Amino acid sequence: MxxxxxxxxxxxxxxxxxxxxxxxxxxxxxxxxxKAAKTEFVQAAPALQTVQPVQASVQAAQTPAQKPETKETAVKEESANVSADSELHKIESPMVGTFYAKSNPDSEPFVKAGTKVDKNSVVCIVEAMKLFNEIEADVKGEIVEVLVEDGQLVEFGQPLFLVKPE
Structure with a gap:
């Protein structure tokens, strides 16, 4: 006994x-x-809202020498941004989990804006069900933007990085 x-x-x-x-x-x-079963609460990331500019506030903020922005010029600028983004490759999350930009809290991030990557370069870790999954860049190029923050919950298919392909 x-x-x-x-x-x-x-x-x-x-x-x-x-x-x-x-x-x-x-x-x-x-x-x-x-052990008692642990209950984990997962809070979904808030949905992003698109805000349309109010024409009256734009005109009021301009000086008399400036030409007021019309709906046509705003649409042209927006379409230029979309075409610039369409040239960039998106590295997406292959699963739901927690995004980690670095292997441990004391180390440097795997990549940041301006980092050159190959197809098999590890760009981040996504933790799902206590498994740490290394996510590799699926294209050779340069990281233009990191779209999520360290420790943020990510969804399946959510863009994590924008890459300018070589």
């Missing part, structure tokens, strides 16, 4: 480990230790 101190030590060891359930049987005595 185990002594009370030995049982306490077992409980502490199980509590500190990743083991959820432990059974011990000796000389007809049986001890079963189970």
């Amino acid at each position: 185990l002594k009370v101190q030995e049982i306490r030590e077992l409980i502490k060891l199980i509590d500190d480990s990743t083991i959820d359930e432990f059974e011990y049987e000796n000389d007809g005595s049986k001890i079963t230790i189970k």
Whole structure:
């Protein structure tokens, strides 16, 4: 039979480990230790809202020498931004999880804006179900922008990086 101190030590060891359930049987005595199920709350990232500029506020902020922006010029600028983005390659998250830009809190990020990458360069880690998955760039080029922050929850297919392909 185990002594009370030995049982306490077992409980502490199980509590500190990743083991959820432990059974011990000796000389007809049986001890079963189970961890309480942990409930994790996951908060979804807030959806981004598109804000349309109000024409009156744009005109009021301009000096008399400036030409007021028309709806036509705003549409042209927006389409130019879309075409510039269409030339960039998006590295997307292959799973739902937590985005990590670096391998540990004390190290430098895998990549940042301006970093050159190859097809097999590790660009980040996405943790899913306590598994750390290295995400590789699927294109050779230069990182233009990092779209998510370290520790942020990401969704399947969510763009993580913009890359200018070579």
